[in-house]
Amino acid sequence: MQQREFGNSDLEVSAIGYGCMGLNFGYGTTTEKDEAVSLIRHAVDLGVTLFDTAEAYGPFENEKVVGEALAPVRDEVVIASKFGFDIDLDTGENRGTLNSRPDHIRKAVDGMLQRLQTDHIDLLYQHRVDPDVPIEDVAGTVGELIDEGKVRHFGLSEAGVDTIRRAHAVQPLTALQSEYSLWWREPEDEIIPTLEELGIGLVPFSPLGKGFLTGEIDESAEFDDNDFRSTVPRLSPENREANRVFVELLGRMAERKNATRAQIALAWLLAQKDWIVPIPGTTKQHRLEENTAAANVELTEEDLQEIEEAVSNIEPQGARYSKRAQEMIDR
Secondary structure: OOEEEOOOOOOEEEOOOEEOHHHOOOEOOOOOHHHHHHHHHHHHHOOOOEEEOOOOOOOOHHHHHHHHHHHHHHHHOEEEEEEOEEEOOOOOOEEEEEOOOHHHHHHHHHHHHHHOOOOOEEEEEEOOOOOOOOHHHHHHHHHHHHHOOOEEEEEEEOOOHHHHHHHHHHOOEEEEEEEOEOOEOHHHOOHHHHHHHHOOEEEEEOOOOOOHHHOOOOOOOOOOOOEHHHHOHHHOHHHHHHOHHHHHHHHHHHHHHOOOHHHHHHHHHHHHOOOEOOOOOOOOHHHHHHHHHHHHOOOOHHHHHHHHHHHOOOOOOOOOOOHHHHOOOOO
């Protein structure tokens, strides 16, 4: 697979990564461990080198699966994980609030290293910005962990421009993780120009609109109560119907390109900047193969202009997060 570098860093990864969260967290189902391990290793065989997890996914269980799956090829891959929620590091209880105190970060990283079966984390993100802890203290703590060899690169997730600049001034950021897709383009206003100025890469999560842009979720689909998408206003039945225009747009382009809607959505992201690396997630092997093959789909300037003109006339319906989830995003 094509390789990309994150901004001014020396961190090189596959053009498309793998978001591991959904293997056992967030979507209402848990993939059997052996099946999850096999899927992650198949991703390696397909050329994927960036694997994204977090202590909060489970908590802890996702990191354990990722660690076991990647142990045989540890030196060939990049593992990204995240701290930042107030998780009891002994019991695994997620108290649902934020905690980026320096002592908590250090304890969290030590736990990550054990679960991931490694002596270093390639890319360590703050999962959500903690308003009670100065970002300078967070960046300084991660910088110390880098000096100690436990971490190699620093990242933020869902952080605003001011926070990005303040953190970067203390410990240079390698990547920002943020939602970005054809139906969530807010990062284009201020985030992406700032990242370009500072030489920081972008890792879009939910690049397929939490599955909606694939066309597999219509207005009649039902989510389990423990599937977080059941709380997303943009995915309410009435908004799904209204937002179907995005799916139809992708379908028309996919038919012409002999590709799938998912592949067009991912190819569009890759075409925006050469330091953007999306991390689609899936629990199915054929979807994994479909997503990684998107790196081979080429969109011409005419294709991109056509998509731009069509999308500019569409207003997505519904907020992307519930009110409570939105409160944890730094903007």
